[in-house]
Amino acid sequence: MSQNSTDMPSLKLRRVGIDTYKENVAYLHRDCPVYRSEGFQALSKIEIHKVANGNPVIAVLNVVDDESITALDQLGLSEQVYRQLDVPDGTEVFISHATPPTSLKSVHRKISGERLAYKEYLDIVSDIVNSRYSKIEIAAFLVGCSETGMEREEVLNLTRAMVDTGERIDWGGHQVSDKHCIGGIPGNRTTMIVVPIVAAHGMLMPKTSSRAITSPAGTADTMEVLAFVEHSQENLREILTKERAFIAWGGTANLAPADDMLISVERPLSMDSIGQMVASILSKKIAAGATHLLIDIPVGPTAKIRNSSDGLKLRKVFEYVGDKMGLHTEVILTDGSQPIGNGVGPVLETIDIMKVLENDPAASLELREKALQLAGRIIEFDFDVRGGQGYIIARDILESGRALEKMNAIIDAQGRNPNPLTLGILRHDVVAMESGIIKGIDNLKIASIARLAGAPMDKGAGVYIHKKIGDTVSQGMVLLSIYAEFNADFNFAIALAEKESSFTLESHE
Amino acid sequence: MSQNSTDMPSLKLRRVGIDTYKENVAYLHRDCPVYRSEGFQALSKIEIHKVANGNPVIAVLNVVDDESITALDQLGLSEQVYRQLDVPDGTEVFISHATPPTSLKSVHRKISGERLAYKEYLDIVSDIVNSRYSKIEIAAFLVGCSETGMEREEVLNLTRAMVDTGERIDWGGHQVSDKHCIGGIPGNRTTMIVVPIVAAHGMLMPKTSSRAITSPAGTADTMEVLAFVEHSQENLREILTKERAFIAWGGTANLAPADDMLISVERPLSMDSIGQMVASILSKKIAAGATHLLIDIPVGPTAKIRNSSDGLKLRKVFEYVGDKMGLHTEVILTDGSQPIGNGVGPVLETIDIMKVLENDPAASLELREKALQLAGRIIEFDFDVRGGQGYIIARDILESGRALEKMNAIIDAQGRNPNPLTLGILRHDVVAMESGIIKGIDNLKIASIARLAGAPMDKGAGVYIHKKIGDTVSQGMVLLSIYAEFNADFNFAIALAEKESSFTLESHE
Numbered sequence A, B: 001m002s003q004n005s006t007d008m009p010s011l012k013l014r015r016v017g018i019d020t021y022k023e024n025v026a027y028l029h030r031d032c033p034v035y036r037s038e039g040f041q042a043l044s045k046i047e048i049h050k051v052a053n054g055n056p057v058i059a060v061l062n063v064v065d066d067e068s069i070t071a072l073d074q075l076g077l078s079e080q081v082y083r084q085l086d087v088p089d090g091t092e093v094f095i096s097h098a099t100p101p102t103s104l105k106s107v108h109r110k111i112s113g114e115r116l117a118y119k120e121y122l123d124i125v126s127d128i129v130n131s132r133y134s135k136i137e138i139a140a141f142l143v144g145c146s147e148t149g150m151e152r153e154e155v156l157n158l159t160r161a162m163v164d165t166g167e168r169i170d171w172g173g174h175q176v177s178d179k180h181c182i183g184g185i186p187g188n189r190t191t192m193i194v195v196p197i198v199a200a201h202g203m204l205m206p207k208t209s210s211r212a213i214t215s216p217a218g219t220a221d222t223m224e225v226l227a228f229v230e231h232s233q234e235n236l237r238e239i240l241t242k243e244r245a246f247i248a249w250g251g252t253a254n255l256a257p258a259d260d261m262l263i264s265v266e267r268p269l270s271m272d273s274i275g276q277m278v279a280s281i282l283s284k285k286i287a288a289g290a291t292h293l294l295i296d297i298p299v300g301p302t303a304k305i306r307n308s309s310d311g312l313k314l315r316k317v318f319e320y321v322g323d324k325m326g327l328h329t330e331v332i333l334t335d336g337s338q339p340i341g342n343g344v345g346p347v348l349e350t351i352d353i354m355k356v357l358e359n360d361p362a363a364s365l366e367l368r369e370k371a372l373q374l375a376g377r378i379i380e381f382d383f384d385v386r387g388g389q390g391y392i393i394a395r396d397i398l399e400s401g402r403a404l405e406k407m408n409a410i411i412d413a414q415g416r417n418p419n420p421l422t423l424g425i426l427r428h429d430v431v432a433m434e435s436g437i438i439k440g441i442d443n444l445k446i447a448s449i450a451r452l453a454g455a456p457m458d459k460g461a462g463v464y465i466h467k468k469i470g471d472t473v474s475q476g477m478v479l480l481s482i483y484a485e486f487n488a489d490f491n492f493a494i495a496l497a498e499k500e501s502s503f504t505l506e507s508h509e
Helices: A033-037 A079-085 A104-111 A118-129 A135-145 A152-164 A191-200 A219-226 A233-243 A258-269 A274-287 A308-324 A346-357 A365-379 A390-399 A402-414 A443-452 A487-499 B033-037 B079-085 B104-111 B118-129 B135-145 B152-164 B191-200 B219-223 B233-243 B258-269 B274-287 B308-324 B346-357 B365-379 B390-399 B402-414 B443-452 B487-499
Strands: A009-015 A025-029 A045-049 A057-064 A074-077 A092-097 A177-181 A205-209 A245-249 A292-299 A328-335 A426-431 A436-441 A462-465 A478-484 A503-506 B009-015 B025-029 B045-049 B057-064 B074-077 B092-097 B177-181 B205-209 B245-249 B292-299 B328-335 B426-431 B436-441 B462-465 B478-484 B503-506
Touching: A009 A033, A009 A079, A025 A079, A057 A079, A074 A079, A104 A118, A104 A135, A118 A135, A118 A152, A118 A258, A135 A258, A135 A274, A135 B135, A135 B258, A152 A258, A152 A274, A152 A308, A177 A191, A177 A205, A177 A274, A177 A365, A191 A205, A191 A219, A191 A245, A191 A346, A191 A365, A191 A390, A191 A402, A205 A219, A219 A245, A219 A346, A233 A245, A233 A402, A245 A402, A258 A274, A258 B135, A274 A292, A274 A308, A292 A308, A292 A365, A308 A328, A328 A365, A346 A365, A346 A402, A346 A462, A365 A390, A390 A402, A426 A487, A443 A462, A443 A478, A443 A487, A478 A487, B009 B033, B009 B079, B025 B079, B057 B079, B074 B079, B104 B118, B104 B135, B118 B135, B118 B152, B118 B258, B135 B258, B135 B274, B152 B258, B152 B274, B152 B308, B177 B191, B177 B205, B177 B274, B177 B365, B191 B205, B191 B219, B191 B245, B191 B346, B191 B365, B191 B390, B191 B402, B205 B219, B219 B245, B219 B346, B233 B245, B233 B402, B245 B402, B258 B274, B274 B292, B274 B308, B292 B308, B292 B365, B308 B328, B328 B365, B346 B365, B346 B402, B346 B462, B365 B390, B390 B402, B426 B487, B443 B462, B443 B478, B443 B487, B478 B487
Parallel strands: A009 A074, A025 A057, A177 A292, A205 A245, A292 A328, B009 B074, B025 B057, B177 B292, B205 B245, B292 B328
Antiparallel strands: A009 A092, A025 A074, A045 A057, A045 A092, A426 A478, A436 A503, A462 A478, B009 B092, B025 B074, B045 B057, B045 B092, B426 B478, B436 B503, B462 B478
16 A cells, blocks of 8 residues: 555555446455555445546445455455456556535435436436446435336436436437337237338338346347347448348447446336336437337236226326427337237247248237237328328238248348257146136236246247136146246246146136 | 255355445356356345255345356355354355345335334344345335334334344343433533443443444443443443443344344435434334433534424434333433534543543533533432432532542443553644634534544544634634544545634624
8 A cells, every 4th residue: 555645545456356237346455554544334435546536436345354355455346347447457546435426415305205307317317327326325216216206307307317328329310110018918029020010111110129137038039039139230220221120139238328227226126116117218219219119008917007097197107208308109008917929938939929920820819919009000100101000001011921021131131040949848738727717817927937947048948828818728728838948947937837826717607 | 066856056155255244245156057047147136045945044146257256166155144154164055046025015115105014114124134135125115214204103113123123131120221312413422421420329321332433433432442342241241230330332233133234224325314213222222221211412503403393303203212112211402513522532532521520620511511411311210319400419429529430430340441541643733714703613524524533443533622612712723633643644634624614703893
């Protein structure tokens, strides 16, 4: 340790191979003279400067008792901070106590029930994006903003702040359509049908999708069964010019980057407030350059939105914020009472999707109808299409085979996956314990079984649902089949499926 | 990695020398087969079992890229989890996904504005005490309970839950008095005068005090200048029997243990809601076996409580909860407009205290008066003392030298510190830049200067305040002296003191 002219203590930087995800963590040895003399404490925040009194990076302190992790004259940095500081191992760095970000005062005001203005949200979001907030400070902000506390004007302020603190893609002034489902319904993979239909109609639809986080498959996971989904921005622009659409993964890290930071705390907290949801979705779409957006809100007893009154409330906030942000936003409430289609899991969903695109008579009618409905609404974003005509145009495109043709063109442009579709080699059938009519299917349980079976990591794992609401079944009939690739996963999934049924049956009169 | 009969993956335990304070953190290598196959993610929570399907310990996952920290077949544990699990390095342990604690549902209800019952607080507090909550979950609970959201009935429920989830000291059915100041006033070290007076009157006053966390000195830090303060429960009982009092540190880790967990998140968030404060203080006192409690709430523009209306509100909650818990609670609002006494820092405060006990004519009148006031109120907890007589009894005890005698007996019983009182060797005087009358002294600035100077770590460091509110000063007169033991600290403290004055002066007419 040395003291420089301005009396800031210096330490040698040491990269510590620990990934603390979105939180900056720094490590100091308990017997490090700086730790003792400066009165630092575990969990206190410190500023790390490349040059004394330079622009600091902020991190939370963990105290180390093992010199092989961080020695007495070193400052250990987790991967996340190390990348931000961007200087080599052994560099002399300076540390000081971090003053709490001034925007925390606004968070306290929010917690005590006040409304915040755009400037305040901007300061908070900027501090979050620049890693000046610890996870617990982000949690305090999220809870302060939750259900009871956010006016729609504030949702707009937050959305704008999230867009303004990241990059924005410019598609050259063209109309760009997008769709988004708020999620929660297994098998609901309409995107891969909607995109080729809309593109075949001639509209631009550059679709970046996520991988699954808590669900058994994201669109990116499922598209990956057919084609490569990880492309550079440059590649994507070429594919878009040629095919008017793509279905790719990610590349959105710099778009509304606050979103990822907020989600990293929301998810473990299982928080999903309306305000945060709207700001999260719209900021990403606006930053991604969408001009027209269709939002799908499934409503059902085991969906994210449980009744149409909540759905309506959510719709209004989407519309208000979308309009004010200059994004043409339409919202439809759809049937979320059970999974859409039959397959749940990347390969199983891909099979469903291809059957629809191929006009296979065995295709799921539900999936087909829902995709046509959504595609029809997006096609009506076309100035030249009369209201009510979109569905018919979409159906023509699908039935004529032009949708399938476009899908194949997109797959080829992205690079066809050379490996064939393979379902998990392990299969177990869950049968009805009694006869009756199916009254309900639990989305959450179906999703859990499919995840336990290995989806989305194992592409061939998942669940095939044989019977849907309204179907009559006799005792012993197969309700669902579990597919898995590994024994352990397989047994977990079977245990859950057999413990408590995902189906509600009403016996015959 | 092996799979045991119940298909729970096992790993070899590895102690990782990182102190993550009150949060359980476990480390898995990114290429560890379990990490990949089970779909664990950074920040997700895992259960760690000593035997497959045994009673689990819960931890948050960090991902490691360095095999020297955690190898592919190992599960790394931070010190905190390692101690809880209590099995040696290399032991085979089993891990699984942790299901979120069910009490989190109550936290969500609290966040959306509902009231929680005792049973719900008990479940939440039990889960917190058993380390089933991550820091962000604790933050969510605290914010949900903050200012806008906690009825006094709920504060009672929380207090009771905090008492019921820890140990309770039993002093054999005797009346046991305690005092507590909500803090924020530098130099306010009345305890070391009150305790010997009350004990000399013959009442029991076993006083466990804290070390400073954010202030320049806690009572334990100051008492340590005179005597050893770290004793076993057994020792303390002996001292109490002999002297009717002690002034010791800690030993309270098992009393209302939730308190420490909550504070570890409150502090970095700078949250200090009334409900949490009351539950925190009362649960600790009740668990420590107090039957009678005097609470001191200093009120002033730079105190924790800024005006008497807020003070009154706080008082009512203390009284309500104290009464319902069967703790005789009295609350007094005191003058918190400036530091009490002249010294701030362990040695400086000790000098002040001893002058009062020795009836030195140069003793601080303020400190003497305040201590007598508080001691008088506690003496009135004695059934045989008439209301209004306590102060006179306390003064008699002080003036007769019996308080000093008792203090020396307590010091000897605890073990006298053989090292003499030494003030920091570095001294700097801050002088008035103009003439005038002192109108205000900033408690927070005084505390910061004393801390920067090295208090409480360096016992001889701190601040001596020469002039108080109402005093007339001429330009160049010494307002305060800074004492430090090390140059770097000394310079920090001087820089802060000279940058912005802690004194508000009004010039003469």
